[in-house]
Amino acid sequence: MLDCIIIGAGPAGSGAAYHLAKRGRSVLVLEREALPRYKACAGGISPQIATWYDFSFEPVISQRVDRIGFTWKLGDPVEAIIDTPEPMWMVKREVFDHYLVQQAQHQGAVIQDQTTVTGASFQGDHWQVKTATTTHIARYVIAADGCNSAMAKALGLHHRRPRTSLTLELPITLPPDQARYSHFEFGLIKNGYVWYFPKADRLTFNAATMVGGAAKDLQSPLFEYVRHFGFDPALGTLHPSQFSLWDGHHPLQGRQGLLVGDAAGLADPFSTEGVRPAMLSGLRAAETLDRALNGEPDRSPTALAAYTAALREDWNNDMVWASRIAGLFYRVTNFGYQIGVKRPSARARMGKILCGDLRYQDVSTRALKLLGSKLIPGSTPPKG
Ligand SMILES: Cc1cc2nc3c(=O)[nH]c(=O)nc-3n(C[C@H](O)[C@H](O)[C@H](O)COP(=O)(O)OP(=O)(O)OC[C@H]3O[C@@H](n4cnc5c(N)ncnc54)[C@H](O)[C@@H]3O)c2cc1C
Structure with a gap:
């Protein structure tokens, strides 16, 4: 009988495995893909993660970004400097995620890749987790199986419909003066945006809609965006991808089980930041x-409510505030661009939020007032 089985070896699963194994708990992580696995993702990471882990992330930081450019329909450009103690980190997810897996292994977690979990059932006081060849048993399970989480369903918890996105990886090494620069374009896609983040040896271009229904065509605007910078999209590798966004407060604990990461729907609905x-x-x-394993006698679903x-x-x-801002911004993106991006103070704050130096709630009252003024007939935005 294991203490915990974790389904999925993304950052949520490996993060949980690291901290459980470090506390002396027996942990098995089951991962469908062969590791290291590619993950379609822009790879922009807030340095705030370093405050929760006691190892260095330096080996897997591919690039640091401290300048962001913005355009509306590829025109009207502005730029922001990220004025934080540490710039935003750029990582290649196959490298970053595998490094986390290795950190968990060093603490004693057992990782089994190329192993798909095919089912899980609760057996009175423990979980049976099935793969094609074996059944494992554990006191607790952690669902870290991403935005299509089957384990969330097995736990009887909120399941969301993922959104679709598109990522294009271009093998390009930028000169040093351009390598600390990323870019966001807001007018090419209705209800969403296209953007790129640099890595040491490639540029990652992405397209996604953030509100409303799925976009019929993400590829044309993505390719137009790539060509705008003078690159040929045909030289890149295209990856259709999916993501889920935070959509309200829901219980994240079930019977002797927890949801983490995308399985819990935690990604920022304004920026897609999920790592x-x-x-x-x-x-x-x-x-x-760890507290529950230390002898809490209550094994009911509400026993783990402290986690939620x-x-x-x-x-x-x-995320309540991020969601409110996103709901307005991405519906009136042209106006959002004028007041949320073109105003120097607003875009400086956006950089700080991405780095974890500022919270949405610190800026939301003014942001919502400004954005709301567009939607309320007859009202004008406050000055300044
Ligand atoms: C286009 C795009 C751009 C993004 N850009 C950023 C960004 O710049 N910064 C940022 O912070 N976030 C970004 N995100 C979001 C980020 O990628 C996710 O939030 C993050 O990967 C969530 O981590 P996770 O560990 O929860 O899930 P994942 O990384 O998805 O890992 C889940 C793992 O579970 C495994 N799995 C699934 N089912 C099973 C099963 N049945 N059995 C065994 N294993 C299973 C999968 O193979 C996978 O390895 C982006 C997402 C997209 C789509």
């Missing part, structure tokens, strides 16, 4: 299960 909350949830899940409460306090309460 930071994935790694935070891994830590909080490990802390909660902790994440609400640390992350999800701020």
